[in-house]
Amino acid sequence: MSELRFASALSVLPETPAAEVEAVAALEQSLGGATPELLVLFITHHHGGALDGLGRRLMQATGAKRLLGCTGETVIGGSREVEEGPALALWALAGDGVWIEPFRVGARADEEGEVQFSGLPPAEFAEEGTLLMLGDPFSFPMGQYLEQLNEHYPGRPVIGGMASGGRGPGQNLLFQDGETLAWGAVGLWLGGSVEVVPVVSQGCRPIHEPYVITKIQDHVIRKLGGKTAAHVLQKAFQSLESRDAALLQRAPFLGVAVDATKSTFQRGDFLVRGIMGIEKREGGIAIADNSLRAGQTVQFMVRDAQSASEDLDQLLAAQASEGEVGVLLFSCNGRGTRMFPVADHDASRVQARYGREVPAAGFFAMGEIGPVGGRNFLHGFTASLAVMRPRALPS
Structure with missing residues (x-):
């Protein structure tokens, strides 16, 4: 069996084809030839018309079996938070024993004005899986959907964020495998040989x-x-x-x-x-x-830069620092230099915790998803992290 590996890459090149090539090459070098079981992408709106078909192209280029991603006003890669200018961040998980089950869901109002959802994630993966979810804030009431998930799958963590950068309906994009969507929510169950630990810093x-x-x-x-x-x-x-x-x-x-x-x-x-x-x-x-x-x-x-920084550091300090680790970081678009006196705050604090370069990617969201007290909520001004590491499976 091949061991679990994580990798991330960031490109700030303005031309989309060149950015894709640069990011994929860096990712493949980090993976050492391993094929990703999961590829996660975050990209800014600077890449415009080239976003359609992006997921399909990246799956073909990397051989990834599953893909999840969205657009963001700011993209995070490694220790950087690219608040100005174009950016493409890739994050990959490779290795045996990982199981992934994707799903998507839409929302509509019925005749009485009540929100109806098109479905729930498949129940057969709910016993020990973690949900990663991305949504469009203009077409999907994530807070209400999380209430349903809390009811149907009690105790199962949901981690993610709402796509950002768009100013109205249809302007944010979600990526699932080879498809590009401008509405609803996408997600996946993740489990097996990968352990996912949620870290939610409300600051x-x-x-x-x-x-x-x-x-x-x-x-x-x-x-x-x-x-x-x-x-x-x-x-x-x-x-x-x-x-x-x-x-x-x-x-x-x-x-x-x-x-x-x-x-x-x-x-x-x-x-x-x-x-x-x-x-x-x-x-x-x-x-x-x-x-x-x-x-x-x-x-x-109360909240200020100091309390937010201390809160994140305390929560990260509780995470084991040894061994393989990968991080997905969903940070509020009200954080960054809007909250802290220095750039790259959340991303750099993650790297500082581990004392080495940790594969990390994410984006600034219009609402962050994560559990508090065993129940999942949609947050604001929060950093919600999915900290991943290999899990020993019973022989």
């Missing part, structure tokens, strides 16, 4: 103290711990030092405890959601999530 830290939602209407929290929600937020603001108070005033967040059995909480225990506004008359707090309910524990949170 926030909790402040003040936790409260229980005691009254809520739709997405507006009316009361926390029996007190008017806005009053509790003001109390939290007044308790903070100037730096954190400024962060809370500029961009307040709410962490929702995922595990109701816990009484003490840390960063990774919360699903982070944005605070949209405050009702002046009744003192309600509007949250960017209509699934909240009374009885849930929440805590106000």
Whole structure:
């Protein structure tokens, strides 16, 4: 049996044919002649009309058996995040014992306006597989679909992101094997000899103290711990030092405890959601999530470059550093130099963790997919990673 191998390549050449040749050559050199079981691609919109048929051409050039990919406003390859200019990133997995089962899904509204999905991933691979998913943000309500996946395949992680760079319907592209799509979502089950570990860095830290939602209407929290929600937020603001108070005033967040059995909480225990506004008359707090309910524990949170960097480093430090490893990185398009004072932040932190050049690729997404507390969610301002390594199979 051939051992599991990972490889990645990045080309920033503006001419698509030349970029394909450069990236494929670098990938093949890294693989040492091994044929990819899976090829993942991310490409910027600079390549325009040449995107149609890209998946088919790359499968032919590499011999890859399966392909998954999408367009992105920024493409990640190795330690680089190419925020300006053209880029094509390839990532490959080769070796025996890998099983891959692709699927695609569409969404439409029925006569009552309810969203109906065309199907679920095949159930026979759900026992131990991980789902990789890419979607179009204009035609596919990924958050609702993840709720269905949580129900039908509890505990199975989903990792991925929403294609970016397009300004309207039909402008983002998804790639699956030899086909190019401008709608819906594509994905695959991945398992067998490859172990996939999700790492989800939401980049926030909790402040003040936790409260229980005691009254809520739709997405507006009316009361926390029996007190008017806005009053509790003001109390939290007044308790903070100037730096954190400024962060809370500029961009307040709410962490929702995922595990109701816990009484003490840390960063990774919360699903982070944005605070949209405050009702002046009744003192309600509007949250960017209509699934909240009374009885849930929440805590106000802040985010800045320092907390986001610390959070990612802490989560990466928990990953084993030895042996073969490959990484797919789905980072929010609000991160990069929009959040951090230096370029290539997330990509370079991944490389720094392992102390060597690790095959990595990804893109800046319009929504990142990953699990928190055993359930999958669509996130914002998050770095969601699929960290892959060989898994020992029973003989």
